[in-house]
Amino acid sequence: MSEAQDEVLRALQAALAAEHAAVYGYGVVGGRIGEQRRTEARTAYDAHRARRDALVRDVKDAGGTPVAAAAGYALPFPVPDAAAAVRLAAELEMRVAGVYADVVRSSGGERRKSAAEAMREAAVRSVRWSGESVAFPGLAERSGTAAGGPAPAP
Numbered sequence: 467m468s469e470a471q472d473e474v475l476r477a478l479q480a481a482l483a484a485e486h487a488a489v490y491g492y493g494v495v496g497g498r499i500g501e502q503r504r505t506e507a508r509t510a511y512d513a514h515r516a517r518r519d520a521l522v523r524d525v526k527d528a529g530g531t532p533v534a535a536a537a538g539y540a541l542p543f544p545v546p547d548a549a550a551a552v553r554l555a556a557e558l559e560m561r562v563a564g565v566y567a568d569v570v571r572s573s574g575g576e577r578r579k580s581a582a583e584a585m586r587e588a589a590v591r592s593v594r595w596s597g598e599s600v601a602f603p604g605l606a607e608r609s610g611t612a613a614g615g616p617a618p619a620p
Contacts, residue, residue: 467529474577475528477568481581482525484565485518486535491558494541498551507555510591514562517584524577552595559592560600 467475492511499507525532545554566588569581593599 470572471528473572474569475525475530477565477572478521478525478528479530479533481562481565481569481584482518482521483533484562485514485521486533487539488514488558488562489518490535490539491541491554494545495551495555495558498545498548499555500548500551503548503552506594507551510555510559513587513591520580556592556596559588559595563588563592 489511492507492514495507496504496511522532541554542557543550543553545551563585566581566585570578570585573581589599
């Protein structure tokens with residue numbers, strides 16, 4: 467495998483890990499979110515599950531073994547109520563956008579197009595949840611936000 471192929475595979479694995487974390491995180495969001503935003507949370511949850519499943523196929527197509535979901539994830543902050551659930555959803559989306567930016571940087575063709583679409587969708591959902599935007603969605607070094615997902619629980 468070439469260095470460029472290794473870079474693409476690493477980016478795909480990171481995106482898959484972030485999607486696993488987002489699916490877990492939206493499980494928490496769904497349990498705390500208010501009734502008025504429950505449909506929005508469910509739609510985002512379903513979108514992340516679909517992206518996760520697509521990434522499993524992409525990793526296999528790239529010659530890798532898809533990274534498994536962790537048994538649990540440490541959330542970036544406590545989520546005791548609907549307001550915190552909204553903050554968590556926005557955070558999850560910004561983190562997912564960041565890892566898709568790496569896939570965009572490392573790939574080309576249809577994979578790059580799909581990653582750019584996923585990055586845009588995550589950035590838009592983040593703005594919907596937070597009511598705020600950043601100049602360069604998905605680019606942590608430009609927005610001051612760390613990319614990744616909730617940390618796996620020990």
